[in-house]
Amino acid sequence: MHAAVLRYFDHVARHGSIRKAADALSVASSAVNRQILRLEDELGVTLFERGRQGVRPTAAGELLLRHVRETQNEYQRMRAEIASLGGTVSGDVRIISLESLLVRFLPLVVQEMSVKHPQVTFTVLAVHPSEISEALRSGDNDFGVLFVDNRHRGIDVVAEFPTAVGALMRPDHPLAGRKSLTLTECVGHPVVMLQDRWLLDAIMATEFADSGARLSPRIVSNSIEFMRQVIKSGLGIGFFTPVGFLEEVRRGELVHVPLAEPGLAQSRIGILVPRYRRLSPPARLMIDHISERLRSFDDFLAAPVRPALRSTSRPAQRRAKSRSKA
Amino acid sequence: MHAAVLRYFDHVARHGSIRKAADALSVASSAVNRQILRLEDELGVTLFERGRQGVRPTAAGELLLRHVRETQNEYQRMRAEIASLGGTVSGDVRIISLESLLVRFLPLVVQEMSVKHPQVTFTVLAVHPSEISEALRSGDNDFGVLFVDNRHRGIDVVAEFPTAVGALMRPDHPLAGRKSLTLTECVGHPVVMLQDRWLLDAIMATEFADSGARLSPRIVSNSIEFMRQVIKSGLGIGFFTPVGFLEEVRRGELVHVPLAEPGLAQSRIGILVPRYRRLSPPARLMIDHISERLRSFDDFLAAPVRPALRSTSRPAQRRAKSRSKA
């Protein structure tokens, strides 16, 4: 429906080069070039600065770019809305997430969703913590499943759930019997750590730093899967939320001991949505489904800690504080 | 830039007929028709119900319509934004207003604005009170200059100014010497009234009813200009905000005596903007300008009442409570 020039312009901006964009679009570069020139003529401004190394949007180009992307996003959302009028939900749901949730949790909910709504497609991306704000604000993604971080402006938390960041280890580890741990208590034990603060968002990073704990990493990696295997083989302790390791903990292959540091024990996973974003029907359904799933895991996630401290009363208190709307 | 089919679709929906739309667009009806058919084929849904008397959007058509209009509005706003990058402000500012402001006040500010920014065009419409909400929400208009009515949902008041609704009469009228009046005090005097609640919004209507005052209208009309002349010729009292009659009051041709009823004395004129609407640069400038103008009238508008009641202290207190942003 929309003019091809919208897609062309978007691609040129993304690739920073007319030829690259034309290549990605599978059209001749001349065609793309002429559309851009025609557009500049129509608006009476130059939209790209032509450098020796490609093109870069001018201020006017940036404004147009925002309009174009917004239009395309809204178009997709509207198509999904129309499709859902006929009863069958369809469209693409774009999610950004913590990598630890990408490994187990999100595949599960995506699969469950796919069974219920076969027409829905999914784009699930792990993002570097420094790019979360941009990824949510750009309008390219519907929502994020991330650690709640109230430093983000213009982003709403539509549902959040407590999760206890803790130490993951084999059942035969010396610390495996503990009900909770401080980071300082882990000093001396071999630790496997994530490289480059991946997964550990800023909250945790400062907490780890503030504790003064000089943890000695025996193994450093940026692969969750690698760390999973390393921990399973008893090479050290890892620090994670348990959501990505539910199966291992259930089967007794690993033990998750929550950390006592307040900033970590009270950390929360939330569904983060750019404020004012209109969600497509499948995105709304997906948010509801994830909320439900997280809530159903909640007892399991939180139970190992709190009931042990609060003796008898309220033995399995529901602690999810969903603010999801109907 | 945008595909012609957007404009076609919009026009067809507005006119409720393909041929009418084609006529308004100055293209052949077949061209319009085929574009609509192609669009329906592309989306896989029928967008219009073909009746004997033209076409009417289906549910899917309504969704698409919203997207199309939003896209067009945003495009216009973006063009204005780009144009203002070059220093010269341009674009169209769409305002809805009370009819009483249309007669004197808005022509003044529009003229002042036109001098400063010749490239800016204006669309100023009087709307029936029952259509205010729809007119603001539709996205067709930038803002309204109206009586503040907090029953509107999703509409923000970016600036508001007290205005004293009062009785307008000739200086030789028996009540002309009064500092303030109640409606019951007006009983017995001939009154000129607006037909069909035009201008008087619901607040005033109820106030007039609640007061129990049985005012005897000698003349009823729906034309402000007609009533102005009638009042000037001494045929009766009219009830208005003074903004539309500033010149006459200044020249001493008419006297404006504020009404004592709290709901009327404390009525406010405000600039009402649809929440979440992004304003074009000229619209922002126009809002600022109107705010300033209203504020500069404020002393004049409010002074006749309050200083007289509060004797010495705070003789000419500024009472504008602008919440306009820079």
Add this chain to the structure above:
DNA sequence: CGCCGGCGATGCCGAAATGGCAGCGTGCCG
């Protein structure tokens, strides 16, 4: 009852827009 007028849909044709191909000029880099 039949005619007329308005409606949307369609076939046909010329005009305009779009895209593909080849080639130009230019600046960067080894």
Add this chain to the structure above:
DNA sequence: CGGCACGCTGCCATTTCGGCATCGCCGGCG
């Protein structure tokens, strides 16, 4: 200096779009 990637342009084929005439349909009116 020669390759290389860049944006740009002339030429031609293809696709799309719009105008015109026409069809089928239906309601209103004489």
